[in-house]
Amino acid sequence: MAVRHLVTGGAGFIAVNLIRRLLASGDRVVAIDDLSTGRRETLAEFETDGAFSFIQADCSDAARMAEAIGQAGGADEIWHLAANSDIPAGVSDPTIDLRRTFLTTFGVLAAMRDQGVPVLHFASSSAIYGDQGEALIHEDIGPLMPISNYGAMKLASEAQISAAAEAGLGRINILRFPNVIGAPATHGVILDFVRKLKATPDRLEVLGDGTQQKAYLHVEDLVSAMLHIRTLEGARQVFNIGPADDGVTVRFIAETVRDRVSPGAEIAFGEGNRGWVGDVPRFRYSIDRLAATGWRAALPSQAAVTRAVEEIIAQEAS
Amino acid sequence: MAVRHLVTGGAGFIAVNLIRRLLASGDRVVAIDDLSTGRRETLAEFETDGAFSFIQADCSDAARMAEAIGQAGGADEIWHLAANSDIPAGVSDPTIDLRRTFLTTFGVLAAMRDQGVPVLHFASSSAIYGDQGEALIHEDIGPLMPISNYGAMKLASEAQISAAAEAGLGRINILRFPNVIGAPATHGVILDFVRKLKATPDRLEVLGDGTQQKAYLHVEDLVSAMLHIRTLEGARQVFNIGPADDGVTVRFIAETVRDRVSPGAEIAFGEGNRGWVGDVPRFRYSIDRLAATGWRAALPSQAAVTRAVEEIIAQEAS
Numbered sequence: 281m282a283v284r285h286l287v288t289g290g291a292g293f294i295a296v297n298l299i300r301r302l303l304a305s306g307d308r309v310v311a312i313d314d315l316s317t318g319r320r321e322t323l324a325e326f327e328t329d330g331a332f333s334f335i336q337a338d339c340s341d342a343a344r345m346a347e348a349i350g351q352a353g354g355a356d357e358i359w360h361l362a363a364n365s366d367i368p369a370g371v372s373d374p375t376i377d378l379r380r381t382f383l384t385t386f387g388v389l390a391a392m393r394d395q396g397v398p399v400l401h402f403a404s405s406s407a408i409y410g411d412q413g414e415a416l417i418h419e420d421i422g423p424l425m426p427i428s429n430y431g432a433m434k435l436a437s438e439a440q441i442s443a444a445a446e447a448g449l450g451r452i453n454i455l456r457f458p459n460v461i462g463a464p465a466t467h468g469v470i471l472d473f474v475r476k477l478k479a480t481p482d483r484l485e486v487l488g489d490g491t492q493q494k495a496y497l498h499v500e501d502l503v504s505a506m507l508h509i510r511t512l513e514g515a516r517q518v519f520n521i522g523p524a525d526d527g528v529t530v531r532f533i534a535e536t537v538r539d540r541v542s543p544g545a546e547i548a549f550g551e552g553n554r555g556w557v558g559d560v561p562r563f564r565y566s567i568d569r570l571a572a573t574g575w576r577a578a579l580p581s582q583a584a585v586t587r588a589v590e591e592i593i594a595q596e597a598s
Numbered sequence: 599m600a601v602r603h604l605v606t607g608g609a610g611f612i613a614v615n616l617i618r619r620l621l622a623s624g625d626r627v628v629a630i631d632d633l634s635t636g637r638r639e640t641l642a643e644f645e646t647d648g649a650f651s652f653i654q655a656d657c658s659d660a661a662r663m664a665e666a667i668g669q670a671g672g673a674d675e676i677w678h679l680a681a682n683s684d685i686p687a688g689v690s691d692p693t694i695d696l697r698r699t700f701l702t703t704f705g706v707l708a709a710m711r712d713q714g715v716p717v718l719h720f721a722s723s724s725a726i727y728g729d730q731g732e733a734l735i736h737e738d739i740g741p742l743m744p745i746s747n748y749g750a751m752k753l754a755s756e757a758q759i760s761a762a763a764e765a766g767l768g769r770i771n772i773l774r775f776p777n778v779i780g781a782p783a784t785h786g787v788i789l790d791f792v793r794k795l796k797a798t799p800d801r802l803e804v805l806g807d808g809t810q811q812k813a814y815l816h817v818e819d820l821v822s823a824m825l826h827i828r829t830l831e832g833a834r835q836v837f838n839i840g841p842a843d844d845g846v847t848v849r850f851i852a853e854t855v856r857d858r859v860s861p862g863a864e865i866a867f868g869e870g871n872r873g874w875v876g877d878v879p880r881f882r883y884s885i886d887r888l889a890a891t892g893w894r895a896a897l898p899s900q901a902a903v904t905r906a907v908e909e910i911i912a913q914e915a916s
Contacts, residue, residue: 374707375708422742424736424757425742426757426761428761429758432752432754435757436700436754436757439726439742439749439753439757440692442750443692585874594770
């Protein structure tokens with residue numbers, strides 16, 4: 281029988297790419313989204329597929345979530361992707377990440393217990409680690425001192441999932457996402473730069489001095505890692521997901537976008553190596569655990585950025 | 599000028615012992631409590647002290663908390679002790695620790711930001727670590743996989759405090775409490791055993807096989823550690839607090855209570871070495887970081903238990 285997947289934040293950027301792959305494998309998918317950020321049109325490509333359905337619900341409402349699972353005829357696995365996706369917004373107002381990043385997890389766990397759903401795949405984040413300086417960030421590093429409300433509420437979610445696992449949840453995969461890029465983009469540095477250059481083609485203003493360096497994973501690689509981890513045996517797994525490189529600088533991204541959108545533009549860098557409170561200047565993210573299971577990204581950071589720039593330019597032109 | 603302290607969970611067991619010391623040092627204290635568990639009578643000894651005042655408020659209500667801080671004429675330091683104190687109750691209903699252990703922290707942080715209070719001392723817990731097996735639990739160990747909702751929501755609180763510190767909070771002390779005993783007891787294994795033996799003097803039933811071993815700290819030692827850490831220089835400090843021993847078994851506690859309350863009683867042990875879901879059978883808690891600053895407990899676990907048994911028997915007789 282086809283596996284019944286339920287995907288929260290189902291109209292979001294990563295969900296759309298995941299759902300495409302799940303449906304292609306012959307499984308059934310119910311997408312749940314409150315449409316506060318995501319848009320129903322994003323799911324248009326699936327609407328004629330009988331294996332797909334959509335339910336509008338806020339998953340921080342446990343009773344509504346339980347009802348939605350019942351309405352869907354039950355679920356075998358939940359992919360919990362719903363969260364605030366605008367980290368700087370959550371820095372200025374902590375209640376955003378409380379409600380959208382943490383209470384969504386709380387609601388999902390309560391509904392899973394109520395409806396007896398045994399498997400949870402959770403979209404966690406490298407933001408839980410905070411600023412670890414030059415230390416190589418493997419999954420077991422401590423202490424975890426997140427420096428954004430988003431990171432704090434992802435860590436809070438992991439903590440609650442850990443307690444729920446002890447209390448009877450069957451299987452949990454904690455997936456610590458890196459910076460993920462691709463289409464359909466709704467936020468992020470590439471989309472910002474593309475839009476800024478369209479508005480003012482002669483000049484691109486960049487927060488920080490451009491030396492900030494991060495690893496970027498293309499969303500297709502992210503989904504391939506998620507599906508790979510799903511096939512592994514562990515009952516409680518925690519994995520960093522990312523490319524096998526140290527990343528690219530903000531300067532590289534700015535120049536790549538500039539060269540494609542407005543080649544003559546001047547790039548004006550700011551000062552300091554933090555773009556905003558809660559941002560981390562440098563990040564050495566270990567993916568050794570995942571690599572040991574045989575997975576690796578098809579695209580390193582530089583190629584992922586180059587490709588995502590093309591995809592986002594196409595998205596913005598349409 | 600006298601330092602203005604604000605103590606949340608101010609009518610609770612640990613707060614009463616802390617407030618006594620703070621007032622004795624000449625500082626001012628405002629106790630805040632919603633009186634859902636704590637009782638106003640617990641604070642009777644301070645009521646005639648002009649340096650003490652009490653405000654009834656639920657500190658998960660940030661606006662009410664901010665108002666209370668204003669009403670108190672501002673605060674220099676907050677000791678945030680409010681939390682669910684009944685861990686097993688929180689295991690069966692996760693919303694208890696959500697509201698009382700996590701959202702209280704969230705409300706306190708929002709109110710501190712609103713009112714410009716610069717210093718937070720937070721009552722965290724060894725429960726954040728989960729079951730680390732035979733590993734020595736120092737402050738930087740990872741991964742943190744709490745196995746109770748209480749531990750999860752204490753870890754969530756630490757995460758939110760970490761993000762708040764990055765966003766401008768002046769100074770934070772994360773105090774990871776062990777099992778704390780003494781009077782006025784409102785819950786815990788000693789009180790349970792005393793009450794059970796009073797109800798059925800010939801027989802004491804014990805959850806688990808009695809081999810479960812934990813370190814216990816007397817509340818007077820806990821408060822002395824809290825005040826010691828307050829005098830240290832760090833802007834963001836995390837300390838395990840506990841005695842310098844591996845603790846005592848449940849069997850020792852049961853026998854100590856039995857010998858004092860009902861010497862002829864039979865002790866009937868259960869099976870397994872976990873009392874309830876979320877409990878940890880054995881726990882090697884490192885206090886090396888705190889010891890390196892010159893502090894140590896006056897009472898080791900065994901003496902702490904023996905003394906607390908006397909205090910709780912006296913409390914129950916009055």
